Amino acid sequence: MTTGELSTEQETIASLYARLDLERAAAKAELAAALLDPHERRWHREVAVRTLSDQVSRLTVADQGLCFGRTDHADGHRTYIGRVGLLDPADDYRPLLTDWRAPIARPFYTATGAHPEGLVRRRHFRTRGRCLESFHDDELRFDGTTLLAALNAPRSDTMRDIVATIQAEQDEVIRLDHRGVLVIEGGPGTGKTAVALHRVAYLLYTQRDRLSRQGVLVVGPNPGFVDYIGDVLPSLGETDVVFATPGELFPGVRTTREDTPELQGLKGGRSAVALVREAVADRQELPDEPLPVELEDVTVFVDAAVAAVARDRARTCGLRHNEARQVFRDALADVLVAPALTLIGEDWPELAVDVRRELAGSADLTGVVDALWPALTARTLLADLYEGRCFALGYPELHREDGRGWTVSDVPLLDEAAELLGTSGEAERVAERDRALEVEYARGVLEVIDTDEAMHEDELRAVDLVDAEWLADRHEAPDHRTLAERAAGDREWTYGHVVVDEAQELSEMDWRVLMRRSPNRSMTIVGDLAQRQADAGARSWEALLAPYVRTRWVYRRLTVNYRTPAAIMRYAAPALAEVDPAAELPTSVRRGEPPVEMLVDDLAVVSRLVAGPGTFAVISVDGPLTPRASKGLEFDTVVVVEPERMTAAERYVALTRATRHLVVVRRT
Numbered sequence: 225m226t227t228g229e230l231s232t233e234q235e236t237i238a239s240l241y242a243r244l245d246l247e248r249a250a251a252k253a254e255l256a257a258a259l260l261d262p263h264e265r266r267w268h269r270e271v272a273v274r275t276l277s278d279q280v281s282r283l284t285v286a287d288q289g290l291c292f293g294r295t296d297h298a299d300g301h302r303t304y305i306g307r308v309g310l311l312d313p314a315d316d317y318r319p320l321l322t323d324w325r326a327p328i329a330r331p332f333y334t335a336t337g338a339h340p341e342g343l344v345r346r347r348h349f350r351t352r353g354r355c356l357e358s359f360h361d362d363e364l365r366f367d368g369t370t371l372l373a374a375l376n377a378p379r380s381d382t383m384r385d386i387v388a389t390i391q392a393e394q395d396e397v398i399r400l401d402h403r404g405v406l407v408i409e410g411g412p413g414t415g416k417t418a419v420a421l422h423r424v425a426y427l428l429y430t431q432r433d434r435l436s437r438q439g440v441l442v443v444g445p446n447p448g449f450v451d452y453i454g455d456v457l458p459s460l461g462e463t464d465v466v467f468a469t470p471g472e473l474f475p476g477v478r479t480t481r482e483d484t485p486e487l488q489g490l491k492g493g494r495s496a497v498a499l500v501r502e503a504v505a506d507r508q509e510l511p512d513e514p515l516p517v518e519l520e521d522v523t524v525f526v527d528a529a530v531a532a533v534a535r536d537r538a539r540t541c542g543l544r545h546n547e548a549r550q551v552f553r554d555a556l557a558d559v560l561v562a563p564a565l566t567l568i569g570e571d572w573p574e575l576a577v578d579v580r581r582e583l584a585g586s587a588d589l590t591g592v593v594d595a596l597w598p599a600l601t602a603r604t605l606l607a608d609l610y611e612g613r614c615f616a617l618g619y620p621e622l623h624r625e626d627g628r629g630w631t632v633s634d635v636p637l638l639d640e641a642a643e644l645l646g647t648s649g650e651a652e653r654v655a656e657r658d659r660a661l662e663v664e665y666a667r668g669v670l671e672v673i674d675t676d677e678a679m680h681e682d683e684l685r686a687v688d689l690v691d692a693e694w695l696a697d698r699h700e701a702p703d704h705r706t707l708a709e710r711a712a713g714d715r716e717w718t719y720g721h722v723v724v725d726e727a728q729e730l731s732e733m734d735w736r737v738l739m740r741r742s743p744n745r746s747m748t749i750v751g752d753l754a755q756r757q758a759d760a761g762a763r764s765w766e767a768l769l770a771p772y773v774r775t776r777w778v779y780r781r782l783t784v785n786y787r788t789p790a791a792i793m794r795y796a797a798p799a800l801a802e803v804d805p806a807a808e809l810p811t812s813v814r815r816g817e818p819p820v821e822m823l824v825d826d827l828a829v830v831s832r833l834v835a836g837p838g839t840f841a842v843i844s845v846d847g848p849l850t851p852r853a854s855k856g857l858e859f860d861t862v863v864v865v866e867p868e869r870m871t872a873a874e875r876y877v878a879l880t881r882a883t884r885h886l887v888v889v890r891r892t
């Protein structure tokens with residue numbers, strides 16, 4: 225990027241803003257005129273006003289990042305891409321700026337080196353306000369040297385754009401026209417993450433109507449993903465993609481704390497569903513002592529037998545725990561009528577009805593229901609379980625002092641619990657009542673402003689344009705959150721597409737959460753079973769997916785390693801063979817130098833071992849970077865300390881993080 229080029233582009237962008245200002249001023253003037261026009265027929269005027277006011281708001285919104293890209297076509301033609309389309313009336317309405325949704329803008333989002341779609345270059349602008357700060361280019365004229373040049377560039381912290389050098393096997397996966405589950409597997413450095421990212425970009429553009437309504441959920445360990453998508457997909461990516469690590473999938477919980485491997489196994493396996501069911505059933509109790517319910521004339525008692533009848537009825541009614549509380553309460557009241565009548569010593573139908581009514585409103589009965597069938601949240605249920613109830617249930621290993629010190633493996637249990645508990649219905653009831661009151665009030669307002677008898681029948685009346693529901697809505701605080709913000713805060717949100725990176729690490733319980741968020745099963749699953757480090761993680765894609773989609777999923781394998789030089793891959797081969805003797809090493813594009821082995825007296829010298837350009841990491845079971853935390857990452861130089869202390873899968877991951885140099889250090 226030269227200074228000259230930057231200022232030329234800045235001039236172009238300034239002229240686009242000038243055009244935008246003119247169009248907005250013109251639209252505003254037209255809107256004012258339409259509002260005042262006494263001649264126009266009522267209906268025509270209404271349509272004109274709505275259209276013009278839409279146009280004004282569209283042009284106002286476009287002020288933010290008006291132009292974000294440029295495509296250079298093979299025929300020499302250039303297109304500037306932005307939030308709205310702008311034409312030049314002085315030059316036969318030549319397009320100055322193309323709306324990003326227009327068909328001609330498509331290559332800006334979907335062209336790759338393997339599939340340039342008629343482009344030779346794509347330019348991304350970074351602007352602040354109306355000022356162009358910088359730009360970067362994807363050169364799409366691909367030849368053999370481009371790939372190697374890209375691979376040899378030192379790594380930085382941000383995720384790199386591989387769009388210009390995407391290879392055929394990767395490109396096929398990015399564009400695969402498959403609506404269901406797609407599994408992309410490949411060894412280290414085969415571009416799985418990069419490909420998944422570009423697939424999201426591709427889908428967000430090609431299926432934008434659906435995805436901008438429902439959003440995309442990306443689950444993985446690498447937060448660079450979302451920044452990257454925001455860059456590649458202005459207008460789409462920033463607002464429509466929710467990124468979450470597995471510890472963030474339950475709204476309100478954000479954790480990276482890990483349980484011991486044993487507990488991860490217990491909480492991650494399918495049998496944890498039964499565990500959560502037991503924890504809920506444990507809160508549907510029978511009293512140790514009969515509980516009194518005082519009525520006007522007599523006191524009746526809820527003993528174990530009475531509670532058992534009510535509990536059976538509530539458990540078999542088909543509702544979830546919180547929703548079934550009312551059934552439990554009604555059943556108690558039904559069962560208590562007979563003993564009440566016996567105590568009163570009289571029995572005629574009207575008396576039975578009165579007693580039943582009294583029971584229904586009894587505060588004592590409310591107390592009994594709260595004690596025997598309490599309203600519960602997922603958090604309370606699990607915290608109580610961990611803090612004490614786990615002993616009686618036969619799971620002493622679950623005990624911990626701070627029940628609410630959530631771990632990553634608690635997240636799917638919280639979700640499961642929320643499913644089984646259901647909502648208490650209280651919040652919904654209050655919202656419904658408030659809304660009814662607002663509509664009632666709005667109706668009153670409309671009646672008042674519509675009583676002007678002197679109005680001509682052709683004049684617009686308030687009721688012609690608005691109704692009470694609409695007016696009530698206007699009073700509600702508008703929800704300014706983006707789709708991503710709303711989706712992330714709503715446990716029951718279902719996404720249009722779900723992407724899972726490092727999918728081999730997720731437990732069966734994690735998959736239940738993800739499948740709930742993806743009822744249409746439109747998913748891209750990216751992983752490598754040979755790199756699995758979590759005990760509770762996946763062992764076979766077939767077994768993992770069968771409960772949800774049976775065999776209806778598509779598998780693609782990436783075979784070329786763009787990260788790790790061949791000599792380093794050969795060094796890592798025994799670790800792979802130990803994990804899976806049948807697994808094949810991906811083919812490395814780069815040769816590179818063989819790893820260096822060193823013996824040192826003191827491991828503290830390790831961090832002083834390597835000094836040079838590019839990124840650098842030390843991977844050791846004791847940190848700073850553990851093999852588990854290193855998954856998905858890469859560095860120019862990697863020092864692996866005492867690989868023998870790692871499991872085979874950990875060793876395989878650690879040894880394959882280097883793009884240039886690998887140093888293996890052992891103690892003398």
Ligand SMILES: Nc1ncnc2c1ncn2[C@@H]1O[C@H](COP(=O)(O)OP(=O)(O)OP(=O)(O)O)[C@@H](O)[C@H]1O
Pocket residue numbers: 371374375384385386389390391394410411412413414415416417418419752755786787855856857858880
């Ligand atoms: N076609 C390509 N052109 C240039 N670089 C590429 C290409 N494909 C992948 N890369 C680069 O190779 C490196 C590895 O890619 P990526 O992290 O996506 O691999 P991965 O399969 O997810 O690896 P791992 O399983 O080890 O996490 C990245 O630096 C990526 O930018």
